[in-house]
Amino acid sequence: MLPRASFRRPPSMPEITMYTSASCGYCVAAKNFLRSRGLEWREVRIDLDPEERARMVERARRTSVPQIFIGDTHVGGYDDMMALHRAGGLEPLLRDDG
Template identity: 40%
Template sequence: MNQITVYTTSTCPYCDMMKNFLKEQGLSFNEVNVQLDQAAANRLVKTTGQLGMPQTEINGQWVLGFDPEKVMSLVK
């Protein structure tokens, strides 16, 4: 079972592309909207050092931005 979390904002088109891609692949994921959760936003910046969205954690590995090839290389 893959552990996938997508960190998003409300106004990010690439976030929607990432979520749609995961759905098309039949991959379930949790979404954390960092615009609505400041604590999660702070943790994310501490963890990855990145502000851009989306950021997707897959089984402990990070994908920055919309990168379907990297996503598929990390899922089981």
């Protein structure tokens, strides 16, 4: 397991929340991407907590993982996050001006 980045989220930066499960390759890819950008996130393992799974489905209206939120904004899954990044929409969300 790779060590967590030493990045400290500035108070103005929204929290990144990622709903994951243990056997999810896209979850690993999403975490690797965020780590490569020096970002931290709060990981919520839905395979360990049925209540968190229900909360994820309520928030995201999806049952697949990962489901990624920046603040209260639902980014979607890994492919959605990468499409948003390629379109230039990820950075504004991280700066909380998107």
